Amino acid sequence: MSVGYVTVQWNRHKRVYDSLVGGGVALYLALFIIAGKTLYTGAHAISDEILAIRALGTCAYLMLHVVLCTGPLARLDRRFLPLLYNRRHLGVATFLVALAHATIAIGFYHGFGNVNPFISLLTSNVNLGSLSAFPFQLLGLAALLILFLMAATSHDFWLKNLGAPAWKRLHMVVYLAYALLVLHVALGILQTQRSPWLAGLVGAGVVIVAGLHVVAGLRERGHDRRGAQRTARVNGPWVDVGCVDDVPDRRGMTATVGGGERIALFRYDGCISATTNVCAHQGGPLGEGRIIDGCVTCPWHGWQYRPGDGQSPPPFTERIATHRVRVVGRRIQVDPTPLAPGTAVTPARIEEDHHG
Amino acid sequence: MAEAILLIILGYAAVGAGFGVPFLLRGIDRIDPAARGSPWTFRLLILPGVIALWPVLARRWRRAPRPEGAP
Numbered sequence: 001m002s003v004g005y006v007t008v009q010w011n012r013h014k015r016v017y018d019s020l021v022g023g024g025v026a027l028y029l030a031l032f033i034i035a036g037k038t039l040y041t042g043a044h045a046i047s048d049e050i051l052a053i054r055a056l057g058t059c060a061y062l063m064l065h066v067v068l069c070t071g072p073l074a075r076l077d078r079r080f081l082p083l084l085y086n087r088r089h090l091g092v093a094t095f096l097v098a099l100a101h102a103t104i105a106i107g108f109y110h111g112f113g114n115v116n117p118f119i120s121l122l123t124s125n126v127n128l129g130s131l132s133a134f135p136f137q138l139l140g141l142a143a144l145l146i147l148f149l150m151a152a153t154s155h156d157f158w159l160k161n162l163g164a165p166a167w168k169r170l171h172m173v174v175y176l177a178y179a180l181l182v183l184h185v186a187l188g189i190l191q192t193q194r195s196p197w198l199a200g201l202v203g204a205g206v207v208i209v210a211g212l213h214v215v216a217g218l219r220e221r222g223h224d225r226r227g228a229q230r231t232a233r234v235n236g237p238w239v240d241v242g243c244v245d246d247v248p249d250r251r252g253m254t255a256t257v258g259g260g261e262r263i264a265l266f267r268y269d270g271c272i273s274a275t276t277n278v279c280a281h282q283g284g285p286l287g288e289g290r291i292i293d294g295c296v297t298c299p300w301h302g303w304q305y306r307p308g309d310g311q312s313p314p315p316f317t318e319r320i321a322t323h324r325v326r327v328v329g330r331r332i333q334v335d336p337t338p339l340a341p342g343t344a345v346t347p348a349r350i351e352e353d354h355h356g
Numbered sequence: 357m358a359e360a361i362l363l364i365i366l367g368y369a370a371v372g373a374g375f376g377v378p379f380l381l382r383g384i385d386r387i388d389p390a391a392r393g394s395p396w397t398f399r400l401l402i403l404p405g406v407i408a409l410w411p412v413l414a415r416r417w418r419r420a421p422r423p424e425g426a427p
Binding site: 004005006007008081116118119122123148149151152154155157158161162 | 358359361362386388390391392393394396397398402403404405408409412413416
């Protein structure tokens with residue numbers, strides 16, 4: 001949260017996450033190279049450089065799959081939220097591994113002539129009309145440039161200074177990078193390996209990424225459709241959005257009213273509060289978060305707001321919109337019109353249930 | 357053609373690097389108060405992005421209000 005920028009906002013959770021990413025990458029590279037040296041010997045032996053290129057390339061490709069699958073997985077099952085929490089570091093690590101792959105590949109294939117390696121890369125193969133001889137390296141280069149832009153603008157400074165909508169649009173280009181990399185890998189395999197199981201793995205990756213996005217999207221759409229059917233009562237602004245028992249203690253729940261922006265409901269200390277579902281940081285789903293230290297805590301990056309007034313605890317200054325809320329019996333009713341960010345709203349007290 | 361593309365990219369990056377030094381020393385504090393007093397490692401970390409997106413930041417710096425007492 002923005003009081004003053006620090007280089008990296010590390011905490012214990014992020015240190016563990018980053019250690020696992022670093023260790024995982026090192027382990028993958030070591031296993032890949034050992035397997036390559038063991039399986040291919042004699043006349044079929046693969047040079048160290050090519051092994052390194054393949055190890056780094058496949059590692060970055062796998063990491064990008066994890067990056068892309070994390071979002072929908074976390075929407076489908078809360079147990080994946082810890083993966084989402086520090087996804088930006090995984091994205092930067094993916095770029096660094098891809099950069100190492102590209103550096104060795106360009107150096108190895110284009111660095112030993114008297115032509116500039118980049119000029120050689122751009123001019124050595126111009127078979128743009130041929131599928132079997134297509135210069136797939138150019139697709140990888142384009143994807144690497146996109147991954148660079150993602151990594152270079154991953155700090156909160158960029159989010160604030162480009163604005164959340166522009167930053168989000170910029171980072172959605174990662175899907176274009178993925179499409180370019182699928183073609184880069186598929187055409188590369190077609191030209192050098194001709195192995196059906198490798199092509200099958202690439203296809204399986206695409207199916208998993210696309211499938212998870214479709215399933216998560218359908219679930220979100222169903223949620224919004226149910227919410228769109230809720231409308232205000234004739235005698236006032238109050239809209240019934242559910243039962244207090246639907247909201248787990250010290251957790252959130254989302255509700256959609258009349259097709260508008262989602263509202264996040266939180267239950268804590270025998271009360272219900274309502275805020276916008278959109279985190280001021282990256283638009284994370286606050287309703288999927290928890291109450292930690294008395295504050296609504298975004299599941300994506302841990303930004304916090306007081307549930308009663310939508311303000312970040314001092315010294316932070318972020319604010320989110322709040323909603324008027326009341327509890328009638330066991331039913332929660334909200335006024336779908338958002339109040340100005342930071343507006344204090346009296347939490348609705350939950351009446352004791354004397355039935356059981 | 358390839359040489360021209362490379363020259364354009366290198367030229368753009370060179371201007372970005374030239375812009376980046378004064379921006380990270382002074383301009384960043386003008387466009388974003390949260391950057392005041394930030395460590396040099398943070399400024400170094402965002403340098404690649406500054407080189408890539410320098411036209412956006414140059415426009416913001418030009419439009420940023422001048423600090424009190426500045427000529």
